[in-house]
Amino acid sequence: MAKDQPSRDVVRLRMHVDDRQRHRPGQHYVIRLRAPDDYTAQRSYSIASDDDDPLVEFLVERLPGGEVSGHLSDVAEVGDVLELRGPIGRWFLWDTRTPALALVGGTGVVPAVAMTRTARRLGRTDLLHVVAVGRDPRSLPYADELARSGATVAFTRHDDGTRPAGAPSVAELAPYAAAAEVAFVCGSPRFAEYAAPLLIEAGVDPTVIRVEQFGATGNAG
Template identity: 45%
Template sequence: MSSGISEIEPASAEPIVFRWYEAEVAAVTVVTPRVKSVRLRCAIAGRQRAGQHVDVRLTAEDGYRASRSYSVASVPDESGTLELLVEGLPDGEVSGWFFDSAEVGDKLELRGPIGGSFSWDGPDGGPLLLAGGGSGVVPLLAMLRRRAQVAPDIPAALIYSVRTRAEAIALDELEARDRDELNFSLFLRTTREGEEGRIDAALVRAALERIGAPRKVFLCGSNRFVSPAADLIVGAGVPATIVRTERFGE
């Protein structure tokens, strides 16, 4: 891989989203036993809307390439970096490198930001109803961070389904927001511990009662999570036309 960090060329005829830019690992920290936070320094940092993702590409010494899409967890700031929250997956070429090998100073490539319809900013308004399963909470976390940054008065609720509390991403942050932010509510369900189980109609009703009729709804997670969650939300009277989803895996 080449050295140095490329700069965006404003006059380029190729759209920014379709171009690859070199990035450098700025920090790697453990978030949960299965997830690491990776800070990347890159020319496209700060251009993303909350909820968007980037493509990551690795190139081996023999020229072999592997790529993967990751939601951006951070919001635009002046740091020149963006944050990915990467779950280590069995046999995952890119996630395995991030989780087991990535070190500060390593180089890779990024393309994006991508995903205009699954994104939110303060002027888009609310109330906001968010529902995430497992690592699907990452783009929703970015939305909540952006909301706190620019529009804290907008009511928002997050329904978060995860196997155990130990596997919940950014749980300390989310619980602090639930405690300290007047207009935000967290509804956490753990599927493999306690008696709460999976989300149900009663939980959806409770979230809607807390924020009122939502104007924006975003769901992200596996197919097994998103489909029933969307059915519950629409079944509670939320128009299907305002529901935006992102799915991965089974």
């Protein structure tokens, strides 16, 4: 396991997985911790890496009181062996052939990063557009990579010189919504409550919107 810390409350893990199965962008793994007395705690984490990457990449946000995220952030060391189960998920994945729009916020950008990396490898960047939302560059993981990939990066409290500070507008989303046959929303419950209606207002058919939440009431992050 390799580990680095892009920001104070976020760690990035890159792991070798024994007997690894191929994954599709949008899927996740369950990481399980096991104590000497066999007490276990587990949590689901979306995959950031492309399937062609020799390692599986996760981004872990340290949550208040989080057993798993706290251990991975503060205790786990390079070289540790962890229990993983996956890849998991059939609903929240991109098949790489269907025109797609992803509206993601905060650490919810992770599955969209996997989608963009896969789209680049396959030469299908024309089929995917990502709109990533964060307060500022420091609080939005993978912001530079997403911008280089052609994503719309919207900082709500920072003017980066390409767009004024503020949330994405219906007008910004509408051109991508018109072409999308599937739409992905990933972020906190609060973000999901904001993002799904915005996509509908921009013209996305509500029946093709797939939502994944993380945090205290979500499964992946």
